[in-house]
Amino acid sequence: MTYKISLRSHQQPSYSSVPPLVFSLSLFLSLSLSLSLSLSLSVSLSICRSLSLSLAVSFFLSLPVSATLGLSFSLSLSLCLSLSLSLCLSVCLSVWFLWRFRFLMYLQEYEARAGKAGSGGTSPTQPQHGRRKNLDFEPLSTTALILEDRPSNLPAKPVEEAQRHRQEYDEMVAEAKKRELKEAQRKRKEMKERFKQEDSIANAMVVWNHDILPNWDNMRNTRRVRELWWQGLPPNVRGKVWSLAIGNELNITPELYDIFLSRAKERWRSFSETGSEADDGASLADRESSLDLIKLDISRTFPPLFIFQKGGPYHDLLHSVLGAYTCYRPDVGYVQGMSFIAAVLILNLDEADAFIAFANLLNKPCQLAFFRVDHDLMLKYFAAFEVFFEENLPRLFNHFQNSNLTPDLYLIDWIFTLYSKSLPLDVACRVWDVFCRDGEEFLFRTGLGILRLYEDVLLQMDFIHSAQFLTRLPEDIDSDRLFACIAAMPMLNGNKKWSQVSSSKHKKTGK
Amino acid sequence: MIMMWFCLCPLFQVLVIGDLGVGKTSIIKRYVHQTYSTNYRATIGVDFALKVLNWDSETVRLQLWDIAGQERFGNMTRVYYREAMGAFIVFDVTRPTTFEAITKWKEDLDSKLMLTNRESIATVLLANKCDQGREVLTNNGVKMDQFCKDNGFVGWFKTSAKENTNISEAANFLVKHIMATENDFLKSVVPDTISPKLNDSQPGTCSACYKS
Numbered sequence: 001m002t003y004k005i006s007l008r009s010h011q012q013p014s015y016s017s018v019p020p021l022v023f024s025l026s027l028f029l030s031l032s033l034s035l036s037l038s039l040s041l042s043v044s045l046s047i048c049r050s051l052s053l054s055l056a057v058s059f060f061l062s063l064p065v066s067a068t069l070g071l072s073f074s075l076s077l078s079l080c081l082s083l084s085l086s087l088c089l090s091v092c093l094s095v096w097f098l099w100r101f102r103f104l105m106y107l108q109e110y111e112a113r114a115g116k117a118g119s120g121g122t123s124p125t126q127p128q129h130g131r132r133k134n135l136d137f138e139p140l141s142t143t144a145l146i147l148e149d150r151p152s153n154l155p156a157k158p159v160e161e162a163q164r165h166r167q168e169y170d171e172m173v174a175e176a177k178k179r180e181l182k183e184a185q186r187k188r189k190e191m192k193e194r195f196k197q198e199d200s201i202a203n204a205m206v207v208w209n210h211d212i213l214p215n216w217d218n219m220r221n222t223r224r225v226r227e228l229w230w231q232g233l234p235p236n237v238r239g240k241v242w243s244l245a246i247g248n249e250l251n252i253t254p255e256l257y258d259i260f261l262s263r264a265k266e267r268w269r270s271f272s273e274t275g276s277e278a279d280d281g282a283s284l285a286d287r288e289s290s291l292d293l294i295k296l297d298i299s300r301t302f303p304p305l306f307i308f309q310k311g312g313p314y315h316d317l318l319h320s321v322l323g324a325y326t327c328y329r330p331d332v333g334y335v336q337g338m339s340f341i342a343a344v345l346i347l348n349l350d351e352a353d354a355f356i357a358f359a360n361l362l363n364k365p366c367q368l369a370f371f372r373v374d375h376d377l378m379l380k381y382f383a384a385f386e387v388f389f390e391e392n393l394p395r396l397f398n399h400f401q402n403s404n405l406t407p408d409l410y411l412i413d414w415i416f417t418l419y420s421k422s423l424p425l426d427v428a429c430r431v432w433d434v435f436c437r438d439g440e441e442f443l444f445r446t447g448l449g450i451l452r453l454y455e456d457v458l459l460q461m462d463f464i465h466s467a468q469f470l471t472r473l474p475e476d477i478d479s480d481r482l483f484a485c486i487a488a489m490p491m492l493n494g495n496k497k498w499s500q501v502s503s504s505k506h507k508k509t510g511k
Numbered sequence: 512m513i514m515m516w517f518c519l520c521p522l523f524q525v526l527v528i529g530d531l532g533v534g535k536t537s538i539i540k541r542y543v544h545q546t547y548s549t550n551y552r553a554t555i556g557v558d559f560a561l562k563v564l565n566w567d568s569e570t571v572r573l574q575l576w577d578i579a580g581q582e583r584f585g586n587m588t589r590v591y592y593r594e595a596m597g598a599f600i601v602f603d604v605t606r607p608t609t610f611e612a613i614t615k616w617k618e619d620l621d622s623k624l625m626l627t628n629r630e631s632i633a634t635v636l637l638a639n640k641c642d643q644g645r646e647v648l649t650n651n652g653v654k655m656d657q658f659c660k661d662n663g664f665v666g667w668f669k670t671s672a673k674e675n676t677n678i679s680e681a682a683n684f685l686v687k688h689i690m691a692t693e694n695d696f697l698k699s700v701v702p703d704t705i706s707p708k709l710n711d712s713q714p715g716t717c718s719a720c721y722k723s
Contacts, residue, residue: 293581296532296553303550336531336581337555375586412556412587421552464574467559 205234213237216244229437230483232430239348245436246357254352257324264323267291290334294322301339302425308343317346321355328359335371337416338362344420344432366440370415377506381415382407384502385444391493392448396455403463407447410470414447422471427479441491441498449486453477520570523689524594528616529601530609531580534639537672538601539577542682547673554579557591564686571686585619592623597633597689599681600664604638617662633688635681636667642674 150157157165207228212219219225233241271291298318299309307314321342326334341361345354362371369377385407390397400406413422418435420428435442450473451458458466491498527535536551536558543560558577563570576595578588600616602609613636621631636659659667665688668681 293531300532300551300553303552333583335583336553336579339553373583373587378587408587408590409557416555421555464559464561468561471556471558 201234204228204231205237208234208237208241213240213244220245226437230434232479233433235348238429238433239350239353242345242348242432242436243353243357246360248356248360250356250360250363252328252356252359254356257352257355260324260327261320263327264320267327268323290326291323293336294319294326294334294339297334297336297339298322301343305425308339314343314346317351317354318343320351321346321358324355325359325362329362332362332368332371335373335416337421338371340417340420344418344425344428348429364440366415366443378408378412380505381444381502382411384498384505385411385447387493387501388444388448388489388491388498389451392489393451393455396451396458399459400466403466405463405466409467411444411447413471414450415443418443419446422473424475424477427477427482430479430483444498445489445491446482446486448489449482452485452489453482520572521690521693522572522574523596523686524574524576525685525689526576526578526592526595526598526620527601528578528598528620529580529637530603530606530612530616533580533601533603533606533609534672535577535580535599535601538599538637538639538670538678539575541672541675542678543575545675547675556584557588562682564682566686566690571690573682573686589619589623592620595624595632596693597635597685599635599637599685601637601639603640604669605640605643614662617664621663630692631663633665633685633692634663635685635688636664637670637681638667639670639672641669641676642671 212225212228229241268291298315301308301318303309306312308318309315318339322334322338325332325338325342342354342358345357345361348354349357361367366381368374369381386397389407418428419431423431431442431446435446438445450470454469454473458469461469493501496504527539529535531553536554537547539558539560540551541547543562554577556579560575560577562573562575564573565571576591578584578591598620600613600620602613604610617634620634624632638655655667659665666684668677668684670677670681672678
């Protein structure tokens, strides 16, 4: 017995190797042709002969009677001949039919033989039956376990063994069926979960659209809204809520954006005309190189999404927003990391709104400190972070201190990109949601949440592995588990809050 | 991973610096993971990689520090130069400005970092993206050799992370120089010291081991 895994739709045995058929066909044709040819030849010959005979007789006797006699004779002869011709034809036809019939028989025989070769030594009808039976208890999938009999050239196996194999086979099929049932159940459960999730998103969307957004100023700080906010914003109100929460302290209007955009475009034009390395003083060269940098960085922003790359749908948009910003804030210019922030905003907001949110977001004290690369101020933020790190995760804090892993090594990447580079995009967006609610404190709290989530793993790692791990977080990070860890990080040092700790650090620098 | 913890084999911190987008991350990915992709994201701050090498029947670990290229980050990332034992300075053969920036990167490195014997750390120059066929800059090998001599590079290589040209050769070259300076350093320091710690670490290992 052999088991064969094969596709359910069995291929018909092929008839490609039928030279004997062709041979017999051609033989039959040639035979019939030669027969009919010889017949017609003999007929015409006999007619000629009979005619000449009758003519000779009538001429010899010179009698009309004899002539008519001869004529009638010849006529009868030709009649007889034509009769024999038709007979011959009918014989031919019947022979042809017979041949054809034989041909069919041959085909059938061949088919049967081919079937036998494919399925072992039993009679040609039986495997057909067996296979049909197999199909009946085949599992749902396209691949199935097919019970095949032992090839005919091998000795038959004992009955016991055959029985055992059949039993094994049945068990295997039953197992496969069970597995598929389980898989189907799992899928159903997954779908149910997804529907539930979609329902809750739809419900939240209704609440946000009908209750919260129309009464934004009154409701934004209520407990209910804050709780709903923590659970993540529904994707289609996300942009709106971000915009409202970030605000527009800078009073930027879409018209202003257009002005800066046209200025940026003008600069690109002159930039491409004069060539990239025009040296009209240091400041201009610096600014131009900043345009150069934007071009280089855009293609390196969320590359797996293929929407910001050259030819992608948002390539020009990202270019415009970043270019306009360098014209709006030449004192800040373009700094790496900005492309990630602008990209996330573009994914959730219209062009002008994305620019307004971008400019206002970068104007927040923490972002300004980082994007101006104010090293002293950055160190103060890191120091404040360390206070809460030590408070909440003393074991990991000590471990990191022992292996010389300072927080700047991972916080720089996290804060500059607001986690959009190191976390999966959907998780990052959820971090942004609460960052818009709670401000800079939440960025550092998220950092602690990540360290809490992976504390056990990190405690086993040395410097280089921890550093590698933290700058490239696992891609399967679960947002619910992360947020549970973040929630478990109260930003309290003694009774001091984040703002108090960080401002005390800042004051120390002032002196 | 846990075994790495207790490994006493030599560990060298190697910096990879150079202008933005010259291919620092690509070179490291090629060297460490033998892969190449056009989909690398921009490096913010610093990224890390570890390469374990077999060197003369001894295991050597290279800690590669992939440092963000934007000049603006200089203040922030120069802190990381502190304990480096070797460096690659990378430029893009298709962009002349990245070549012009090399002297700036080298001066930067030398100003922040000197070995105890007052020499600068072993630094190799990499002319990356040589597969692009626009190697106007590096066609003159003699000139490049002179440039390296003038600027204190121990050598230079035409590299391509895309086509895996000269990457491991350049790395081996750098490791050779790091080992040589290490040995010189030990030789010069050991005779006039009685510290038992140094004597302990002398056979087979280097002074950098405890840095892990």
